[in-house]
Amino acid sequence: MKKCLFLLGGMISTLSLFAQEATVGKSQFSIHAGPSWYLGKMIGITNHSDTYRNDLRDGVAWDVNYYYLGDKNISHSFKVSPGLVYQGSQYKNTHDGGSDKILMHYIAPQIALFFVQQKYNLSLSTGLGCQLYKDKSFVYDKPRNVSMNKLAYNLSAGGEYLFSPHIGISAKLNWTVTSSESYSVSYHGQKWQVESPELSDGGGCFSQLSLLLGMNFHF
Numbered sequence: 001m002k003k004c005l006f007l008l009g010g011m012i013s014t015l016s017l018f019a020q021e022a023t024v025g026k027s028q029f030s031i032h033a034g035p036s037w038y039l040g041k042m043i044g045i046t047n048h049s050d051t052y053r054n055d056l057r058d059g060v061a062w063d064v065n066y067y068y069l070g071d072k073n074i075s076h077s078f079k080v081s082p083g084l085v086y087q088g089s090q091y092k093n094t095h096d097g098g099s100d101k102i103l104m105h106y107i108a109p110q111i112a113l114f115f116v117q118q119k120y121n122l123s124l125s126t127g128l129g130c131q132l133y134k135d136k137s138f139v140y141d142k143p144r145n146v147s148m149n150k151l152a153y154n155l156s157a158g159g160e161y162l163f164s165p166h167i168g169i170s171a172k173l174n175w176t177v178t179s180s181e182s183y184s185v186s187y188h189g190q191k192w193q194v195e196s197p198e199l200s201d202g203g204g205c206f207s208q209l210s211l212l213l214g215m216n217f218h219f
Contacts, residue, residue, distance in 0.1 A: 025069075025166070025218040025219040026068065026069055026070055026071055026219075027066070027067070027068055027069065027218070027219055028065075028066070028067045028069055028081075028083075028216055028217070028218055029064075029065070029066050029216070029217045029219070030063075030064070030065040030066075030067075030170060030214060030215065030216045030217070031062075031063070031064055031065075031214045031215060032062065032063050032065075032170070032171075032172060032212035032213060032214030033060070033061070033062040033063075033212060033213065033214060034060070034061060034062075034210060034211045034212040034213050035058070035059070035060060035061070035210070035211055036059045036060055036061035036089045036091075036208055036209065036210040036211075037057055037058060037059070037208070037209045037210075038056065038057040038058075038059060038091050038102070038206065038207075038208060039057070039206065039207045039208065039209055040204070040205050040206030040207050041180075041204040041205060041206045042056070042206070043133065043135070043146065043148070043180050043183060043206065044135055044146035044183050044185060044194065045100045045102075045135065045137070045146075046095070046097070046098045046099070046100055046137050046138075046139055046144065047095045047097070047098070047100075049095075052093060052095055055093045056091055056092070056093040056100060056102070057091065058091070059089055059090050059091035059092070059102075060089065060090055061087060061088065061089040061090075061174075061208065061210040061212060062087070062088050062089075062212070063085060063086060063087040063088070063174070063210075063212060064085070064086045065083060065084070065085045065086075065110070066083055066084050066085075067081045067082070067083035067110070067112055067114075068081055068082055068083065069081050069114065077115055077116055077117065078113065078114065078115055078116070079113070079114040079116060080111065080112070080113055080114075081111075081112050081114060082109065082110065082111060082112075083109070083110040083111075083112055083125065084107070084108070084109055084110060085106075085107070085108055085110050085125075085127060085129075085154070085156075086105070086106070086107045087105075087106045087107075087154075087174065087176065087210070088103070088104070088105050088106075089102075089103070089104045089106075089208055089210065090102065090103055090104075097139060097140060098137060098138045098139040098140065098144070099137060099138045100135055100137045101135065101136045101137065102133070102134070102135045103133075103134045103135075103136065104131055104132065104133050104134075104208065105131070105132040106129060106130070106131045106132075106152055106154065106176055107129050107130060108127035108128055108129020108130070108152070108153070108154060109127050109128075109129065110125045110126065110127040110156075111125065111126060111127065112124065112125035113125070119161060119162050119163075120159065120160060120161050120162065121159070121160045121162070121168070122157075122158070122159050122160075123156075123157070123158045123159070123160075123172075124155075124156070124157055125154075125155075125156045125158075126153065126154060126155050126156070127153065127154055128151070128152075128153045129151075129152060129153070129154075130149060130150070130151065130152070131149070131150050131151075131152035131176065131178050132147075132149050133146075133147065133148045133149070133150065133180075133183070134146065134147045135147075139187065142187065142188055143187075144185070144186070144187040144188075145185070145186045145187070146183055146184070146185055147183065147184050147186075148180055148182070148183040148184060150178045150179070150180060151178065152176055152177060152178035153176070153177055153178075154174055154175060154176040154177070155174075155175050156172050156173065156174045156175070157172065157173050158170060158171065158172030158173070159171055159172075160216050162218075165218065166217060166218050166219065167215060167216070167217060167218070168215065168216040168218070169213075169214075169215055169216075170213070170214055170215060170216045171211070171212065171213050171214075172211075172212050173209070173210070173211055173212075174208075174209075174210045174212060175207060175208070175209050175210075176207060176208045176210075177205070177206075177207040178205075178206065178207070179204060179205040179206070180204065180206070181195070182194060182195045
């Protein structure tokens with residue numbers, strides 16, 4: 001009987017330990033990577049055929065995030081936290097006469113709403129920042145560069161599972177949107193500005209949708 005009570009007490013203690021809410025620090029640092037899709041208008045590319053553009057839309061993205069969670073909740077389970085995000089992405093394709101390699105770098109302050117539970121967190125975040133766009137292309141074996149710096153905004157939804165007080169696995173869906181009225185082209189020793197690309201070669205509003213997987217670190 002004593003052995004049974006001892007085993008029962010041990011089981012209860014173990015279950016209580018696993019039932020405890022994960023303790024996280026005041027700051028969260030995250031790294032992610034995953035597939036990304038270019039949506040909307042293509043800007044300054046070397047080939048505008050439908051097949052080429054469709055293949056160019058599939059790419060990869062990566063990001064780094066920081067949020068200050070603090071130690072106060074706006075309610076029992078919700079936190080509003082400031083933060084900062086950097087996302088990079090790459091899209092590339094080739095054709096008989098040349099190639100395109102699009103690189104985008106986005107950095108922006110963030111405001112996030114966290115829904116905090118025992119072993120997992122859910123979040124929604126948004127921000128407004130700067131997106132650097134470069135297309136390192138080639139036309140008939142000669143380098144051709146397209147560049148522009150634009151204002152952009154993002155919306156993100158994420159989730160995290162904490163398997164220790166300081167480390168969690170996480171996933172997020174991020175949508176970054178911007179538009180272009182002009183861009184710079186450098187080719188064959190010359191440089192010029194293209195205005196109103198929405199009229200001349202298919203520019204205008206474009207965005208990125210990225211599904212990112214990674215890890216969160218709490219301290």
